[in-house]
Structure formats: C-alpha cells, structure tokens
Amino acid sequence: MPVDRALVDHVVRTTGLSAPDAARVVEDVVAFHAEPLEAYVRRRHAELKTYGARNPEIFAALAEELAHRVVAAPALSERQLRRIVYG
Incomplete structure (x- = not known):
C-alpha cells in the first residue's frame, strides 16, 4: 500500500x-x-490467556478494545468472539 x-x-x-x-x-x-479482525482477536486472546486471564474477562476486554480501534470493528457478542477463537 x-x-x-x-x-x-x-x-x-x-x-x-x-x-x-x-x-x-x-x-x-x-x-x-x-491486521484483520479475526487475526487480532486470536492474537489478543492468546496474549491475555498467557497472563492467566479467563475467557469471560478476555472476551469483555476484547469487546472493549475492538470498540476503540482506529477503525472500530462492529460490536461482536461473546459468542461471535468465541467462534473466531475456537472456530
């Protein structure tokens, strides 16, 4: 680009x-x-998991982070975030 x-x-x-x-x-x-949305969610999930965070707090943090990115992602439910991470 x-x-x-x-x-x-x-x-x-x-x-x-x-x-x-x-x-x-x-x-x-x-x-x-x-960075594509799915790649960002997977990367951040793995990073937060490394520091001992559990899924409920990880998915809440991800939803908050995504809402404040330069080009905000659409609001995603915990279920949608879970599907990105686990397929």
Whole structure:
C-alpha cells in the first residue's frame, strides 16, 4: 500500500523526523492497524490467556478494545468472539 504523502509531510512538520523516517513510521502504523479482525482477536486472546486471564474477562476486554480501534470493528457478542477463537 503506498504511503499517503500528505500524512508523511504532516508527520515531518510536526515531529522533526526526516521524510524517510516519517514514511517508515507511517508505514508501521498503517501495517499495525491493517491486521484483520479475526487475526487480532486470536492474537489478543492468546496474549491475555498467557497472563492467566479467563475467557469471560478476555472476551469483555476484547469487546472493549475492538470498540476503540482506529477503525472500530462492529460490536461482536461473546459468542461471535468465541467462534473466531475456537472456530
């Protein structure tokens, strides 16, 4: 995906980064937010499980996180989240 030149110029003006560094930062942020919903849910479920969280609290946390992403995902029920994780 090509980098939005206007966004890179804005980052250069507001941060003092060089144009190549600003472009790399923009690419990294766009790539981070481009993760598909299902991949994000599976990854975060595994991460939270690693720290000992149980499914009810994990699914509540996931629903909250998804509602606040840059491009918010649709509201998903615990059942829908469970189906993403376990199939």
